[in-house]
Amino acid sequence: MGLFDLSGKTAVVTGAGRGLGEAIGLGLAQAGADIALVTNRTPADKAAEAIRALGRKAITIQVDVADRSKLPGIVERTVDELGRIDILVNNAGIIRRTPAADHSYADWQDVLDVNLNSVFALCQLAGNRMIEQGSGKIINIASMLSFQGGINVPGYTSSKHAVAGLTKALASEWAAKGLQVNAIAPGYMSTDNTEALREDPVRSAQILGRIPAGRWGTSEDLIGPAVFLASAASDYMNGHILAVDGGWLVR
Structure with missing residues (x-):
């Protein structure tokens, strides 16, 4: 199973203090990678x-x-302390739930700054290092709302559609330079971002009723796909948005 071996690789994972990012960071380490855990408010000491x-x-x-x-500074410190950067996982994200008619520009801008602008900037910063070394894996975290409209989340939906488009644009330019840029689109996962949905009995029942697997996803469900996209096993995958959704999109 050497195709999935990440020994000697270094990964940067944003939003790594909890939830999906914490699980992905641990999963990449289990496959052999050294990890730079990027977090804002939640300490990543446990991870x-x-x-x-x-x-x-x-x-x-x-x-x-x-x-x-x-x-x-994220890329510079990673290279200084861990020696290189081979894998970037852009996982950090926020959501603001308000009807579109009432969605404030401040909320709109906050969401785009975290969910899109930081993704492009980090892809560019890490991507330039990867281009110099002739190899690299970038994994952006997209969403079911990269494909659909959602309800009361116009900023989030716009940002996640854009992440999917950015993933394809970078893959188109960088595949010939030895980089693979892909994205994971998680389905409805049991995380802080979906707490309001899970606590709403009507909306929760609607969501579960459409998931063929019959359950909410967990952070651990993303470990295998992340290791795959970070490893040599995905060397001929470029610009793909990989849905990990329990079948949500097929129903």
Whole structure:
């Protein structure tokens, strides 16, 4: 199973203090990678300890990815302390739930700054390093709302459609340079972002009724797909949006 071996690789994972990002960081470490865990408010110390217990290196970087001026430091510190950057997982994201007619510009801008602008900036910063070394894997976290409209989340939906488009645009330019840029579109996952939906009995029942697998997804459900897209097993995948959704899109 050497195709999935990440030994000697270094990954940057944003939004790594909890939920999907924490699970992805640990999963990449289990496959052999050293990890830079990027987090804003939630400390990633627990995740870093778990990674070090596997015999891998881990550093934590506390940065608000909405602050464009701080993003070069993520790549620089990763290279300085871990030696290189082979994998970038753009997982950090926020959501603001308000009807479109009442959606404030401040909420709109906050969501786009985290969900889209930081993704492009980090792809560019890490991508330039990867182009120099002739290889690299970028995994952006898209959404079911990269395909659909959603309800009361116009900023989030717009940002996730854009992440899918950006993934394809970068793959189109960078595939010939040895990089693979793909995205994972999680289905309805049991995370903080979906807490309001899960606590709404009507909406929760509607969602579960459409998922053929009959359950909400978990953070651990993304580990296998993330390792696949970070490894040599996906070397001929470029610009793909991989739905991990329990069958949501087929029903």
